Structures are given as C-alpha cells and as structure tokens.
Amino acid sequence: MIRDPIRAGLASGWKVTDASALERDLVLDADVAIVGTGAGGGVTAEILAEAGLDVVLVEEGPLKSSADFRMAEAEAYPQLYQESAARKTLDKAITILQGRNVGGSTTVNWTSSFRTPEATLEHWRERFGLAELTTPALAPWFERMERRLAISPWSVPANENNDLLRRGGEKLGIATAAIRRNVSGCLNLGYCGMGCPTNAKQSMLVTTIPAALDRGARLVCLARAERLRLNRGRADALECRALDARGVHATERRITVRARHYVVAAGGIGSPALLLRSGAPDPFRVLGFRTFLHPTVISAAVMPNPVHGYAGAPQTIYSDHFLERGAVDGPIGFKLEAAPLHPVLFGMTLQGFGEGHAEKMKTFPNAHVLIALLRDGFHPGSPGGNVGLRGDGSPVLAYGLTPYVWDGVRRALLAMAEIQFAAGARDVLPVHERARPYASWAEAKAGIAALPLEPLLTRVVSAHVMGGCAMADVPQRGVVDAAGRHFQIENLSVHDGSVFPTSLGVNPQLTIYALTARNAVGLAATLTGRLAGAGA
Amino acid sequence: MVSRRQFLKFGLAGGLLLAAAGAARAQTGYRAASGADRFEVLSDDDREVIAAVAPAILAGTGAAGARLEAIVGSVDRAVAGLPPHLQAEVKQLLALLASWPGRRLLAGVSAPWPQASRTEVAAFLERWRFSGWALFQQAYHALHELVLAAWYARPDSWPEIGYPGPPVLG
Numbered sequence A: 001m002i003r004d005p006i007r008a009g010l011a012s013g014w015k016v017t018d019a020s021a022l023e024r025d026l027v028l029d030a031d032v033a034i035v036g037t038g039a040g041g042g043v044t045a046e047i048l049a050e051a052g053l054d055v056v057l058v059e060e061g062p063l064k065s066s067a068d069f070r071m072a073e074a075e076a077y078p079q080l081y082q083e084s085a086a087r088k089t090l091d092k093a094i095t096i097l098q099g100r101n102v103g104g105s106t107t108v109n110w111t112s113s114f115r116t117p118e119a120t121l122e123h124w125r126e127r128f129g130l131a132e133l134t135t136p137a138l139a140p141w142f143e144r145m146e147r148r149l150a151i152s153p154w155s156v157p158a159n160e161n162n163d164l165l166r167r168g169g170e171k172l173g174i175a176t177a178a179i180r181r182n183v184s185g186c187l188n189l190g191y192c193g194m195g196c197p198t199n200a201k202q203s204m205l206v207t208t209i210p211a212a213l214d215r216g217a218r219l220v221c222l223a224r225a226e227r228l229r230l231n232r233g234r235a236d237a238l239e240c241r242a243l244d245a246r247g248v249h250a251t252e253r254r255i256t257v258r259a260r261h262y263v264v265a266a267g268g269i270g271s272p273a274l275l276l277r278s279g280a281p282d283p284f285r286v287l288g289f290r291t292f293l294h295p296t297v298i299s300a301a302v303m304p305n306p307v308h309g310y311a312g313a314p315q316t317i318y319s320d321h322f323l324e325r326g327a328v329d330g331p332i333g334f335k336l337e338a339a340p341l342h343p344v345l346f347g348m349t350l351q352g353f354g355e356g357h358a359e360k361m362k363t364f365p366n367a368h369v370l371i372a373l374l375r376d377g378f379h380p381g382s383p384g385g386n387v388g389l390r391g392d393g394s395p396v397l398a399y400g401l402t403p404y405v406w407d408g409v410r411r412a413l414l415a416m417a418e419i420q421f422a423a424g425a426r427d428v429l430p431v432h433e434r435a436r437p438y439a440s441w442a443e444a445k446a447g448i449a450a451l452p453l454e455p456l457l458t459r460v461v462s463a464h465v466m467g468g469c470a471m472a473d474v475p476q477r478g479v480v481d482a483a484g485r486h487f488q489i490e491n492l493s494v495h496d497g498s499v500f501p502t503s504l505g506v507n508p509q510l511t512i513y514a515l516t517a518r519n520a521v522g523l524a525a526t527l528t529g530r531l532a533g534a535g536a
Numbered sequence B: 001m002v003s004r005r006q007f008l009k010f011g012l013a014g015g016l017l018l019a020a021a022g023a024a025r026a027q028t029g030y031r032a033a034s035g036a037d038r039f040e041v042l043s044d045d046d047r048e049v050i051a052a053v054a055p056a057i058l059a060g061t062g063a064a065g066a067r068l069e070a071i072v073g074s075v076d077r078a079v080a081g082l083p084p085h086l087q088a089e090v091k092q093l094l095a096l097l098a099s100w101p102g103r104r105l106l107a108g109v110s111a112p113w114p115q116a117s118r119t120e121v122a123a124f125l126e127r128w129r130f131s132g133w134a135l136f137q138q139a140y141h142a143l144h145e146l147v148l149a150a151w152y153a154r155p156d157s158w159p160e161i162g163y164p165g166p167p168v169l170g
Helices: A005-011 A037-050 A071-082 A117-128 A133-150 A160-172 A210-213 A267-277 A343-349 A354-361 A402-420 A441-449 A509-528 B004-028 B046-058 B066-080 B083-096 B100-107 B118-129 B136-152
Strands: A015-018 A025-034 A055-058 A095-097 A180-182 A218-221 A223-231 A232-243 A250-264 A296-302 A317-319 A336-339 A367-376 A385-389 A396-397 A427-430 A461-463 A492-494
Touching: A005 A210, A025 A037, A025 A218, A025 A509, A037 A055, A037 A210, A037 A250, A037 A509, A055 A210, A055 A250, A055 A402, A071 A160, A071 A343, A117 A133, A117 A223, A133 A509, A160 A336, A160 A367, A160 A402, A223 A250, A223 A267, A250 A267, A250 A509, A267 A385, A267 A396, A296 A402, A336 A396, A336 A402, A343 A354, A354 B046, A367 A402, A402 A427, A402 A441, A427 A441, B046 B066, B046 B083, B046 B118, B046 B136, B066 B136, B083 B100, B083 B136, B118 B136
Parallel strands: A015 A218, A025 A055, A025 A250, A055 A218, A095 A461, A250 A492
Antiparallel strands: A223 A232, A232 A250, A296 A367, A296 A427, A296 A461, A317 A336, A336 A367, A385 A396
C-alpha cells in the first residue's frame, strides 16, 4: 500500500472543510485569505503559515489524493481539471488544460521545471519597468524552491517518445537538452496528468499545502470565490459559494472570509475574473487584458517501432532551437517538447472521424507526438487575449490567433515533421482538419505549406495560462507591482501566473514558485512587522 | 486582438443561436428524463441524436450494440459533469438537432434520427466540420469530443488500439 499523506493528515486533525457538505453558512476570520491552492497559493500558504500567520485557503476544486488517483482518464479529467478538461477560448478554437483541485495544475502537470529565461526577464525589465527582476536577484529564490520541491536532473533514460525528439534533432543539428523534474522517488509510470498515484511528484498537494495545514492553516475546498467586498481601496471580505460534491452547481451555502490581507492565486483566468466580478478599480483598463497561452500545435507521427507514449515520464527532452535563433521580439519562436499519449486525449485531439480516425487510432502503440509551444506576447503582433465574464459570472477568455502567431504555427508544423522524419517516422500527421498523413518529408513540406491556417481547422491547445493581472512599475501598464501588490487595493496581492507581463517561453511552474516565494516572504515580513531576512 | 466590443458581438451571435435552439426545443416539446431512468441530463430526444451520431463517428471501431448504448449513457454523465454554461450549450445544440428545422435545414439530414443512415449522418458531420460558419464547426467539435471521449474511456475499446491500460501498482 502506498501511504496517502492527505488521508494521514486529515486523520491527524487538519482543519479542512468540504464546503459541499456544509449545513449552514460559514464565517471565518484570518490574517490572510488565499484564493487558490496551485503553484501560487500553495507556496504562499506555506511561507505565511511558517511566519506564524493565520491562513485560510479557498479552493474551487475537490481535495483528492494518491488513493483517488487511479490513472484513469475518465475519472481524472472531470475531477481534477477546469471544466472537465473541456475549457476553451470564447471562439472554441483553443482547448485549455488547467487544474481544478487542491494543488491546482501542479497536481496534474507533467513536472517540467525551467527557470525563467534571461531573454524574458530582460524584456520585462525594458518594457514593463521590472528593474528588480534580474537573473542574479532571482537565483536564490529559484534555488530555494528547487530544494523545496526536489527539482533536479532526471537520471532515468528518456522514454522513446522523448528520445525520438533527441534523435531526430541530432540528425538535423537541432540541439536538445534534458528537462529537470520536481519528483522524488518517481517510478517512471507516465500518468502525471491524472494525478501522481505514488506521491512522487512534488506538487503543492503533497508539499507546501500539507506543511501549511500542519501549522494550523485552514482549507475550504469545493468553494468558489465569488467576489471580494471592496471598500475605499481596501478589501473587507471574501465571499464564496459552496459547490455540490461534483463541483458543478453552487449550493445555497455561503462562506465568508474576513482577513487583514487577501492573496489572489486563482490562475490566469480565475484571478482576473475574481477581480472583475469584484468591480476592482481598473483606471487604465489593464485588468484581464494581455492573457497569454503559449498556443500549442501538435504533430503525430507513426514510427516503425513501438513508442508506447503512455509509459514513462511524459516530458524529459526539449529543444529551444527555434526560440534561440531569433530575437525575443522577432518572428514568434517556439519550444519543442514531447506529449504523453493516452486514449481519451489522443482520440479527442486527432482530427476526423469514422474509419480514417479508427485506422489512425490503431497505430497508437507506435504513435509519437511532438508539440510546439509558441512564445506569445513579446511583439505587437501578439497582444494576447482578454478575460471577460459570462452572464452567470463564470470567466471566459477571448484569444485571437493573429497572422503573427499563424506564421509561427506553420514553421512549427514544418519543424516537427522534419524532426519526426529524421527520427525515422513512417508517416507524419499534423493535427489539422485538412492535413493527411504524409509519407515523406518532401510530401509533408508541400502539404503543410498549403494548409489553411485558421481557427477550428488547426488544432491549438494550451496548458499555460499567463497574464491578465500583469506586474509593472506603474499602474498605467499593470495591475500589480513587482512585489505582487495591487496598485489600487492596498491589502490585496496577486501570486500566480497571471502576474506575468508576457508568456515565458518555458513551462511556467518554477517561475510561479520562485516569484511567489519572493513575494510571499516580503508579504510575511510586512504583515508580521518583521524585516524580511535573506529569505532564500 | 479581440476587443471587448467584438467580444460582445460574438456573444450576441452565440445568443441568437441559443435563442433559436431554445425556440426549437419549445416547438418539439422537451421531454424530461423520467425519474425511473438512469439518465441525468439528456432527454429522450437528445439521446436519439447521440445514438445516431455515435455510429458515424465510431465507424471502424468495435462500438456497436450494447457498447453503443453504453456510450450514450457515458455522454450523459460527461455532460452532467460539465459546468452549467457548457451543459446549457450542449443541451441547446442537441435540442436544435433534435428539432425538425434543425435536422432538416441545418444538418441536412432527411430521415428522423433513429432512421438516418450512417452515410447520411457522416455527410452532415463532414459538412459541419468544414463549414464556413464557425458555429457549425464548433458544434462538430463538440460532438466529436463527446463521442470519442466516451468510447476511448472504455477499457473494452483499448485492445483494438493496443493500449494495455494503466499499470497495476503492487
């Protein structure tokens, strides 16, 4: 039996409330209320609780743990993801994978850990006045979180799905490198996206949140933060609604948290949406704008030998070749990674239906999938999307795919096909409604050049929602300052990926951890009246 | 960039379709699932649409007979787990397709769903897949995802694609 640290913690007396079971309304008083339990909320909770502050965490999703994680897509997507993993942009052209559970996306991500690239920080310093965010200044925060979450090089050989990227790249002179992972005692199973069944992944669920709960923090799950009650530049209370056990419908029960300080960490869609619902002051119309996604396109190859893309650590090799060959604000660059294959996600993602689709599915064991993550937000041709609210208050992201982005999509589909053929692919199928399996690089080159690149024909996905509450030096171009403090609401901070002024060009978890650690240590010092120490 | 103004216009176009679907639903008479049956959110009419669309989407797989019936149940449960705004969209789409004008004029399917041939259903799906109107393309993708997810979530679909299922932990 694998020990389930969450069930053990609950048995030891953690103060966890399942709001779906509430029989009456709840009012909680605390030093700090944190909305969200993902990368931002988890790190904030641990640091503030360690500083002796009384913390309440509010999470929209359920508390699930290793005993629940049975590596089944049919269970994982509805339980652990926003909108059952069917969240899409307003025009439904981009599918967005985001976690919704205690631990947020860190419970279901693929463990890829990168520091923020210097080119990204340099752009932030120059264009957004974030002078403090230098590589040397952030290094101690990265080191601190890398230690905390066991982020280290992965010594097990890459699975075939990843190694094909390495081998194809090698043939073409395209440099690849190993991805660091936040795991401890990983069994190399390959089901990270459905929740780690062995607690090897050092997600917030098994690290910072248990640490905060051990120190007396309170957690309310299946509770949706509806609005902050604002009054003359201050937040007075956080008003929440309980959800039913499945997390679908709101119940009649309300939860109110009254705190000295509020930390919003609900992610790139949830955080701006909460502030919009709250009627937060937005004098320069920046709130909810400039949301970035790393729009991601997909290339599926059939290899002569079995790949077994469902088995083994899902992401261990990457290439930044196509990010590094141009300026950050030149033609859009992209990062190449492999993506794990599981029947539901693969079946839903592959284009077409009927016999053609079924035939393609029969190549599943030999299928190899590469993805290209486009670095959006660094060029006027990539202004990103904006978060708005539906009539029922739920958030929706409108994201226009611009000609600047489409240019990168075509180059990315070409690059992936060329690498897959170099690695020995029998055929390559760009995931696009008008594409067919191409039997050679020459055929693929001509086919991809002719594809109409349009929404709903080209499959575009995202697992990285960033921006919407951007950091900046002045309120004219940001929602929060470099410390994460809201420009207009004095007792409010934002600690998550929504504070990024652009996308990153790397998987975002480690940047969120490090920036949040920095800002949470600063906040703890302010709230306790003690000076921040060296922190790291 | 999609401005807030365009955002509103898009919302309006979507709203018009939903209004049309709502009218269609009123016209055909919505039959709620009776307390005795196992379905959570889909009506009898909704289920007829799924039952007609699934064999076309899953042609070439082993989905037939009792497995197809089970897929309709899986789609129902999947829809019941979606947030309310998405449930409403799916139910409105199915109500639209179940209505006479929806089926005949928009989908171009002449026979009532239970009698529609697989070829005729496939032709409708193909038209919507490549439609110049985004709303039809969106609807195609919704049907594509619901049916394929329901099928490939089933362990009995795995042998034919060579997926051994998740490892067994000791």
